[in-house]
Structure formats: C-alpha cells, structure tokens
Amino acid sequence: MRVLHTADWHLGKIVNEFSMIEDQRHALEQLVEAVKTQNIDAVIMAGDLYDRSLPPKEAVALADEVLTQIVNELGIPVLAIAGNHDSSERLEYGSRLFTQNNLFIEGTLKHETRKVRIDGVNFYLMPFSDPAFVREKMQQPDIRTMEDAARYQIEAIKSQWNPAELNVLIAHAYVINGDVDSVETSDSERPLSIGTAEYIPVGLLEGFDYVALGHLHKPQKVKEAFIRYSGSLLKYSKSEANHVKQLTVVDLQKSSVTQEPFYFEPLRNxxxxxxxxxxxxxxxxxxxxxxxxxxxxxxxxxxxxxxxxxxxxxxxxxVNRHVTTVTDIALSQSDLKSKKLPDLFADFYENYTHSTLSSDSRSLIEREFNDAERSTHETH
Amino acid sequence: MRVLHTADWHLGKIVNEFSMIEDQRHALEQLVEAVKTQNIDAVIMAGDLYDRSLPPKEAVALADEVLTQIVNELGIPVLAIAGNHDSSERLEYGSRLFTQNNLFIEGTLKHETRKVRIDGVNFYLMPFSDPAFVREKMQQPDIRTMEDAARYQIEAIKSQWNPAELNVLIAHAYVINGDVDSVETSDSERPLSIGTAEYIPVGLLEGFDYVALGHLHKPQKVKEAFIRYSGSLLKYSKSEANHVKQLTVVDLQKSSVTQEPFYFEPLRNxxxxxxxxxxxxxxxxxxxxxxxxxxxxxxxxxxxxxxxxxxxxxxxxxVNRHVTTVTDIALSQSDLKSKKLPDLFADFYENYTHSTLSSDSRSLIEREFNDAERSTHETH
Structure with a gap:
C-alpha cells in the first residue's frame, strides 16, 4: 500500500501580512497530481489542516474543494486529524457522515482512539488534545503531561492491536529522541502546551510500522526511519526558508516500509x-x-x-550594523556643557557610524549650526 | 409525502446575554421525535441554521449531531439552505460529500438552482444571496433588488420544470402580499438588504405546490396556504413572546397540499x-x-x-411611569432666586410624581433643609 503522508497545511495562514491561500491552492493542486501519478492508495494529513481555530471562509472553501476532489473524484481515502492550530469541534463537523465517503477526519478526542482499516492496514487516528482534556475524558487523574497522555492512549491501542498486522499511527505531537535538540524546529510552530512539558519521547512510538507525524515543519525522521514528520505543505516563516519541503510517499509492507520524497514547485518560493x-x-x-x-x-x-x-x-x-547602545554615547554633564555643538555631533557620528566625520562634513555642520543659532536669536 | 418544514434555528443565538444552546438542543430533540412520530419523509430547514456567520463551536457541534442523527440514524433526508445569518461558504463545507448521505445543504449560490428529487417530489434549494452577488454570478446587470434576483432565479426554475409534477421551493426571503403590513415581523430578524428593497412580492411564488419559507420568525402563511413561514425554532426576542412556535408538517400530494402544526414544549418559555x-x-x-x-x-x-x-x-x-422632561420643570431664573428651597422641592416632587407633597413630608423636608443649612454655616 502506498500512502501519501502530509501534514501542517495551515490553510488560511497569513505570513507577514501576505495571505498564503493562492500558494496553498497551488500546492494542493500538486498534491492532487501526486495522488494520481504516484499511485497513492490513501492520503494522510497529520494535523493543522487550518492555521487557526476560526479559519477564514476561503480556507474552509479550499479544504472542502480539495478533500472532496480526492475522495470523490479520485476515489482515494483521506485520513486527517486535528492539530493544535485546529478547532477540534469544528473539524469534527460532518465527520461521521464523511466516513461513508472514505473521508476519515478525527477532530475531537474519543474514549478509544479511532481505528480505520484500509486494505488490511490499520490506521490509528490520534487527534491533538491538551493533557488536561485527556485526563478528564479518560478519567485518569495521573495524566499531567503530553507524554502521560500519549502513553495512555498508545498503551490502549497496543493492548488491543495485532502486531502481526500493519499498524500506522497518525499523530500531531512534538516527538524527541532523548533531548530537544534531536529535532529541528521552526518559528511557525506554536507551543503545544503552556506550563507542562510538550515533548513525547520517541520510545513510546516503537512497535508501529509507521508513525505519520505532524507539528514540526521540517521534514525529518525522529531516530528511526519509520517515525517521520512529513513537514508542512509550504514554508511558513523565515526560519523555514532553507527547508526543502516535500510530500512523503510511504510504501507500506509488513516486511519493509520505505519512503521517498515527492517534491513540487511552490507558486512562490x-x-x-x-x-x-x-x-x-x-x-x-x-x-x-x-x-x-x-x-x-x-x-x-x-x-x-x-x-x-x-x-x-x-x-x-x-546584518552589519553595530547596535549603538546608550552607554556607548554616554557623556558626563560637564562634557555636554563644555563641548560645542559641532564637537558633540562629531562624537555622535563617530559613535554611531564607527567612522570619523570628514573635515568637509565638519565644516558643513559648523556652518549649519551657526546659521541655526543665528536664526534662533533673530526670531526670539 | 410528509415533509417537516422548519426554519430559523439560529443555533448559537444569544438573547440578552443568555445562550440559547441548551434550549436549542432540547427543541431539536423534540424535532427528532417529531420526525419519528409524524412519519416524516424529509426535513426542510429554510435558512439561518446558525445565528451568525462564525457560529460558536457548540453550535457547530449541535448542528453536526442533529443533522447526522436525522440522516444517518433515522435515514430521513434533510434539505437545508443558507439564510442571511449564515456564512454561505462555511455552510457549503462538505456539501457535495453529504449528498451521498441524503443531506442536501445549499450554502452558496450556483448558476442553476439546485434541484433535489425525493420520492417523485422536486425540491428547489434557493440559498439566500445578496442581489449584487446574484447580479455578478448570473451576469445579469439588470438585477438590482431582491425581487429582481428572485424573479430571475424563479423564472429559470420554471423554464425547465414540469408543472405536472410536485414542485417545492425552499427559500429564505421576506415575502409580502402587496404591502409590508401583510406579514408579521419580529425584532430578531436582521434586514436582508441595506439600501435596496428587501421584499419579494408573493405573486412570484405562484405555480409551486408548496413554498417553504424562512426568515420571518412568526409561523404564518403569505396570501396562500401553500406559501408558508414555519417560523423560528424558538422565541428569540421579546417581540416574539406572544408567538406560538411550531414545526409545520406538510402533506404533499399533487391533488392537495395540507399542513398541520406540530407543537412542542420549549425547555423554558x-x-x-x-x-x-x-x-x-x-x-x-x-x-x-x-x-x-x-x-x-x-x-x-x-x-x-x-x-x-x-x-x-x-x-x-x-410601563406606567410618566416620562418627566426638562420642559415640565423649567423655572425662570427669578423663580429660582425668589423661591425657598422647600418650595422648590415641593414643585419638583409634584412635577416628578404627579402628586402633592403631604404636609408631614413638607415639615420633614423643611427641617432637613434647615439642619443642612445650619451645619454648612458652622463648618465654613
């Protein structure tokens, strides 16, 4: 089975006052092309379909158009989960009805992680949820952190699964291998939690045949090749300018899971x-x-x-300007009183530009100051 | 065929700082009961599913729950259109996919009015649209008013229909019989257009076997029994307190169309x-x-x-207080200077309460004024 792993579409995103909607439309057209040309059997969107909980109507219309096109016109199932930028409840709208169209959208947390079986592969859809919400929903008072919440949910999955089958986890999380520096982050990723640790240790994810991750915007594996971030659909901040964005084509077989990137030209780099x-x-x-x-x-x-x-x-x-701080140009009160204005200006110029005022400029400045002083006396 | 005609659910409505969501949930439970007990074959929601274009997530969740329940669990089709309170684009989300579930939601204006055929009955779904938008979409520069827009759309329907069949129009509009006073309005209906006439003359709607209207909150027919407002799901303003809200059960046969109200107890009147x-x-x-x-x-x-x-x-x-205006108590400057304070107070009292100050009260006031005056002199 060939799966197209994508994440972090962030539809409706505005970067430095530029709406990305046309870039997103263009990128999603490439995505639809990839589904066709790469013989894809299922598309994964691992969270952050939208950039914010109340997406602009153009973003809603674009999501509607693309999802409908993939499941209806191409007949290819889509598996999507809510990310931390999405509103769980809004993403859940229509979800049960969409199931009949092979559109599997998991917005809100359920008591049991949703399992979708396609062509013998089990996909587990784990929407992003705040640990406090998981604690309450699962009635597990010990759940405090993202790690606690993920461990609880994953253990519940593993208690019921058949490890001899192909098991794929779809999650939106900040997975690290030992320490935070093991993954590459970007400025457009919003923290997953305030006050508690937001990280999930990669060890929790072992045992799955593939883990399709969303949240970090740079395409990357975490420790193992089968635990991957596809990265975001597009570059969404200056810190992502050097990323090479891709969609990830995953070939899933029980004997081996391989991935290859699918690159496309963005509308604008x-x-x-x-x-x-x-x-x-x-x-x-x-x-x-x-x-x-x-x-x-x-x-x-x-x-x-x-x-x-x-x-x-x-x-x-x-990038080459010396930042001039107030201490650099601090002068004593007596200096200020004793020095003439042209001298003070020369000092200021030197401090600010790190070069000396030329004698020509110096003469010009002196003349200007004299003129200014004279005219002040005349008018008063 | 038996149709349940409803409209103006206004999910997420807040009336005088009270959220109506629990009342709406309760009312929709009665609606679902009505679908079962009244042997309903299709449910109509004639616009204003939500109270505003960006409804609260609780409203989205409630709409999702009820619509899913009716089409999925009861297996009864739902026909819904956008009203002037809805966002056309947001309501359109998922619409093409929902068709396979017998959920027919028409959010945005299309070149051709959508026709849904159920059990031999043709339902025409005409979502609310601004005349300027209809003009542009249809490329009909002469469309200026609501009436122009409706006439154009309805003539297009009639140019293709078979009048020998049962034809039902679903619209969200302000339909009048001759003049505005022919229908009863309420304070929670937002004007449909600013600057141009918002009315549609009832004559335009003749020829249909039934016209299921939304917009006006009071259940009422307009001229003919087959042109009806079901009214809103609940009372949404003080001006609706005397309404008797209902759902309308319509028995559709080519030979005769009859309606009967279905009443239910609201959670709170x-x-x-x-x-x-x-x-x-x-x-x-x-x-x-x-x-x-x-x-x-x-x-x-x-x-x-x-x-x-x-x-x-x-x-x-x-309701019984005389509104005292400044002119009533206007006194000349000389009056103010010549009259003593207790006299001025007596005048004021009489003006304000329309009754005379009793002699006991008068004595009390005089004593108070004297005390006050004395203490002022002492402290200064």
Whole structure:
C-alpha cells in the first residue's frame, strides 16, 4: 500500500501580512497530481489542516474543494486529524457522515482512539488534545503531561492491536529522541502546551510500522526511519526558508516500509537574500523575500523601494550594523556643557557610524549650526 | 409525502446575554421525535441554521449531531439552505460529500438552482444571496433588488420544470402580499438588504405546490396556504413572546397540499409579565421573562431582586411611569432666586410624581433643609 503522508497545511495562514491561500491552492493542486501519478492508495494529513481555530471562509472553501476532489473524484481515502492550530469541534463537523465517503477526519478526542482499516492496514487516528482534556475524558487523574497522555492512549491501542498486522499511527505531537535538540524546529510552530512539558519521547512510538507525524515543519525522521514528520505543505516563516519541503510517499509492507520524497514547485518560493541595498535594486523576483541588508548605513524607507522589484518582500533587517547602545554615547554633564555643538555631533557620528566625520562634513555642520543659532536669536 | 418544514434555528443565538444552546438542543430533540412520530419523509430547514456567520463551536457541534442523527440514524433526508445569518461558504463545507448521505445543504449560490428529487417530489434549494452577488454570478446587470434576483432565479426554475409534477421551493426571503403590513415581523430578524428593497412580492411564488419559507420568525402563511413561514425554532426576542412556535408538517400530494402544526414544549418559555414589583416578588419562574413593571415609583436595583425568583429574567421596563422632561420643570431664573428651597422641592416632587407633597413630608423636608443649612454655616 502506498500512502501519501502530509501534514501542517495551515490553510488560511497569513505570513507577514501576505495571505498564503493562492500558494496553498497551488500546492494542493500538486498534491492532487501526486495522488494520481504516484499511485497513492490513501492520503494522510497529520494535523493543522487550518492555521487557526476560526479559519477564514476561503480556507474552509479550499479544504472542502480539495478533500472532496480526492475522495470523490479520485476515489482515494483521506485520513486527517486535528492539530493544535485546529478547532477540534469544528473539524469534527460532518465527520461521521464523511466516513461513508472514505473521508476519515478525527477532530475531537474519543474514549478509544479511532481505528480505520484500509486494505488490511490499520490506521490509528490520534487527534491533538491538551493533557488536561485527556485526563478528564479518560478519567485518569495521573495524566499531567503530553507524554502521560500519549502513553495512555498508545498503551490502549497496543493492548488491543495485532502486531502481526500493519499498524500506522497518525499523530500531531512534538516527538524527541532523548533531548530537544534531536529535532529541528521552526518559528511557525506554536507551543503545544503552556506550563507542562510538550515533548513525547520517541520510545513510546516503537512497535508501529509507521508513525505519520505532524507539528514540526521540517521534514525529518525522529531516530528511526519509520517515525517521520512529513513537514508542512509550504514554508511558513523565515526560519523555514532553507527547508526543502516535500510530500512523503510511504510504501507500506509488513516486511519493509520505505519512503521517498515527492517534491513540487511552490507558486512562490520563500527565500532569504543577503546583499547590499544597491545590489538588491539590480535584482527582481516575485518570491517571498526576507532581506538581510549588508549595508552599514541606514537606508531611507528601504522596503518601499525594494517592493518595486520584489512585490512580495516580507521582511528586512540589517546584518552589519553595530547596535549603538546608550552607554556607548554616554557623556558626563560637564562634557555636554563644555563641548560645542559641532564637537558633540562629531562624537555622535563617530559613535554611531564607527567612522570619523570628514573635515568637509565638519565644516558643513559648523556652518549649519551657526546659521541655526543665528536664526534662533533673530526670531526670539 | 410528509415533509417537516422548519426554519430559523439560529443555533448559537444569544438573547440578552443568555445562550440559547441548551434550549436549542432540547427543541431539536423534540424535532427528532417529531420526525419519528409524524412519519416524516424529509426535513426542510429554510435558512439561518446558525445565528451568525462564525457560529460558536457548540453550535457547530449541535448542528453536526442533529443533522447526522436525522440522516444517518433515522435515514430521513434533510434539505437545508443558507439564510442571511449564515456564512454561505462555511455552510457549503462538505456539501457535495453529504449528498451521498441524503443531506442536501445549499450554502452558496450556483448558476442553476439546485434541484433535489425525493420520492417523485422536486425540491428547489434557493440559498439566500445578496442581489449584487446574484447580479455578478448570473451576469445579469439588470438585477438590482431582491425581487429582481428572485424573479430571475424563479423564472429559470420554471423554464425547465414540469408543472405536472410536485414542485417545492425552499427559500429564505421576506415575502409580502402587496404591502409590508401583510406579514408579521419580529425584532430578531436582521434586514436582508441595506439600501435596496428587501421584499419579494408573493405573486412570484405562484405555480409551486408548496413554498417553504424562512426568515420571518412568526409561523404564518403569505396570501396562500401553500406559501408558508414555519417560523423560528424558538422565541428569540421579546417581540416574539406572544408567538406560538411550531414545526409545520406538510402533506404533499399533487391533488392537495395540507399542513398541520406540530407543537412542542420549549425547555423554558419566553414571556412578558406585566405586574407590580411587589406582586412579582410573590411569584417565581425559570422561564425567560421580560418584566413590565406597573409601579409608578422607581425601584432600587429591581433586576437583582427579581432574579432571586426569576433566574432567567431577561429585561425590565416601567410601563406606567410618566416620562418627566426638562420642559415640565423649567423655572425662570427669578423663580429660582425668589423661591425657598422647600418650595422648590415641593414643585419638583409634584412635577416628578404627579402628586402633592403631604404636609408631614413638607415639615420633614423643611427641617432637613434647615439642619443642612445650619451645619454648612458652622463648618465654613
């Protein structure tokens, strides 16, 4: 059986004031193509279908369109769970009816983890849930952390499963191998819990034939090849600019589980360009760009100038500018009183730019200060 | 064929800070009972499933539960359209997939009005749409008003139908017979359009065997018995307190179409009680109450006192109090200077209460004023 593992679509996402909806529509068209060309038997969406609990109506319409297309027109089942960005209850709407269409959406936590059997493979759908909610729902007062909650649910699955069959877990979680640095995170992943540890140790997931994870936006395995994040549909923050996004095609057999990436061109790439302002003005691109300006001088209103060449410029920062703190330019009160204004300005200039005021500039400044002082006396 | 005509569920409605969700759940349980006991073959919901375009998650969960129960467990088809309170796009989510479950939800306007054929009866589902949107979608620049839009859509239906068959229209509109006073409106109906006429003349609807209307909250026919508002599921404003809410059971045959009301007890009734404050304190009720106090005197903080007996008190007004306007008590500047304070107070009292200050009260007031004046002189 060939499964297309995807996650973190984040439909309706807005990145730095740019709606991603057209990029998402384009990416999902590639996804539908992949289902056809890769002979996919089932599609997994491992949480964060939407970017927020109240998604914009365009996102709802897009989800409706794509899910309907896959299950109705292509006749391929879809298995989806709620992520921490989704509203469980809203995602649950229609879920029981959709089952008849081979659309399996698990929004809310149930007493028993939902098992969907397709072509002899058991898929366990574990929607994201807060540990406090799992504790209450399962009436297990000892559940405190994400790890507790996951352990309880997974042990319940394992107490009933047949390990001789193919068992696939679909989960939205922050799985680590020993310590937090074992996985690569991004800025667009919202913390899964406040106050309690959000991590699940990878050991809990052993025994499954494949674990289709969502939450971390970079495609990666966690310890074992069969425990994988497919990564997000698109790049959703500057920290993801260097990711190589993919859909993951998983070939599931009891004897061996193999994966291969499916790459597609996004409508617009998201990139970081590090260059001088002058050099940037000679380039152009429709990509989503985060600029890293190498200039040491402040440029006046650089974004508006750059947007003429880069209409989808998303952000800008200076990477070579010395950050001047107040202590650097601290002067004693007596200095302030004894020094003349042109001298004070020269000090300020040197502190701020780390270069000396030229004698020409110095003369100009002196003349300006004199003029200003004279005109002040005249008008008062 | 027996149809249960309902409309204006307004799930998630909040009336005067009281969530109606439990009342709605209770009412929908009665609705499900009616489907069973009345041998219903199809359920109509003629718009305003939700009270607002972004309904609370509890409302979404309730809609999901009830619709799933009717089509899945009872096996009875449901025909629903968007009303002016619904978000067309959100209501459309899942719609094509639901068709296989005999759940027919029409959220967004289509080029052609959707026709659903059940047991030989043609149901035309006309979701609420703004005239400007109909104009654009249909590319009919002459469509300006609700009437224009409805006429265009209905003529398109009639150009293709077979009048020898049973044809039922489901619409969410403000249908009038000649003039606006021909129908009874309520305060919880939001205007359908701003700036253009929102009315549809009843004549447009002739030729159908039954027109299942939503929008007006009072159950009523418009001119003909076969053109009906079922009314809202529950009372949703003080102006609806005297309504007798019902579900409408329609017996559809080509030779005759008859209706009968199905009444059910709401979880809590919504009522107006007109009485004196003292008399009210001797009563108690869990109903939603709007008080009309007959007292002529202002009562101190009456709602908090009444809520001890009427926990679901929703509103209060005085019906016998003379509204004292500034002109009534206008005095000339010379009056103000010449009159003594007790005299001014007596005038004020008379103006305000429409009764004369008794001589006892007058003496008391004089003493108080004298005391006050003396103590002012002492302290200054």
């Amino acid at each position: 998201m990139r970081v360009i590090r260059d001088s302002f002058e050099a940037l003005l000679k380039q152009r691109s429709d990509d989503y760009i985060f600029f890293e300006l190498t200039d040491s001088d402040i440029i006046f209103d650089p974004m508006n100038q750059l947007r003429k060449k880069f209409p989808n410029a998303m952000g800008l920062e200076y | 919504m009522r107006v009680i007109r009485d004196s404050f003292e008399a009210l304190l001797k009563q108690r009720s869990d109903d939603y109450i709007f008080f009309e106090l007959t007292d002529s005197d202002i009562i101190f903080d009456p709602m908090n006192q009444l809520r001890k007996k009427f926990p679901n008190a929703m509103g209060l007004e005085y």
